[in-house]
Amino acid sequence: MxxxxxxxxxxxxxxxxxxxxxxxxxxxxxxxxxxxxxxxxxxxxxxxxxxxxxxxxxxxxxxxxxxxxxxxxxxxxxxxxxxxxxxxxAGGAEAVAFVETYRLAPMLVGLGNSEADPDDYALGFPQLDEPVAVVPAGSYELWQWGHVAPSMWHTCEVRAKVAADLNEPSGTTEVLDGLLADLRPLLVNSCAYLDLARRE
CATH class of the missing domain: 3.90.930 (Outer Surface Protein A; domain 3)
Structure with missing residues (x-):
């Protein structure tokens, strides 16, 4: 499988x-x-x-x-x-264990979005003419804030709370699937790496 x-x-x-x-x-x-x-x-x-x-x-x-x-x-x-x-x-308990075990550490520099393309955000180096990667807003938010949390599970909990505060409640499966989807563009473009979770 x-x-x-x-x-x-x-x-x-x-x-x-x-x-x-x-x-x-x-x-x-x-x-x-x-x-x-x-x-x-x-x-x-x-x-x-x-x-x-x-x-x-x-x-x-x-x-x-x-x-x-x-x-x-x-x-x-x-x-x-x-x-x-x-x-x-399919996710499940093993997916939860994965996000509990690891945290995201960012690399590169945030270059923001543009008036022409406000939904996508650039990452790279200010001195280069072109960004290394352009990622969707969810990935950029994960890149920007994911390292603050001791694990990706904590990030899932924050996302669930924000959704609830906005009256857009999401279950664990939806929040976890969204985080894993946002994670991939960061890894594919070497904008971040996964390291062991910090133990509180």
Missing amino acids: SHLVFPIGHYVGERHPEEVQVLRVGVEHRTLTQDEFGVWVLAHGAPVDGSPVWTTDDLLRLAEESELTDVRRHLDELVEKGLLALVPV
């Missing part, structure tokens, strides 16, 4: 002479081989028809096109190492 797939960790570069790729998760550095790193990169997703859904099937298909080897084995190993998270497409 295919699952949603999410990369975990902050990429901090290649190390020589070891020739390994290094991710930081929490306060630990974790090393990957080149092939493992290739699978981790593909877990971020690819912009396909604007869909926020990126599954293990999508990853395996793209990996085959990229001629990576032993991809399923690397995928399983990365999950065991805590560098990939798999979430059932």
Whole structure:
């Protein structure tokens, strides 16, 4: 069965002479081989028809096109190492556990929206002529405020409260699905990364 797939960790570069790729998760550095790193990169997703859904099937298909080897084995190993998270497409308790376990950390600089396109927001670097990414308002709001919360579950709770205050009550499933959909454009464009939740 295919699952949603999410990369975990902050990429901090290649190390020589070891020739390994290094991710930081929490306060630990974790090393990957080149092939493992290739699978981790593909877990971020690819912009396909604007869909926020990126599954293990999508990853395996793209990996085959990229001629990576032993991809399923690397995928399983990365999950065991805590560098990939798999979430059932249908959500449920495992999706709740995922958002309880991780938090969002932003990267890049917010460039705001424009009069011509007020519903989309740019992220990147002020010195560049073009933004790195243009994301919908929900993703930008998550990028802007998600790191304030100790976990993505706290962000879900805030979203549910705001919806209730606006007389637009949403159940856990709708709020969680919305957050996961808003998360993907940030990961696909390396505007943010997932790290371990802060323990209160």
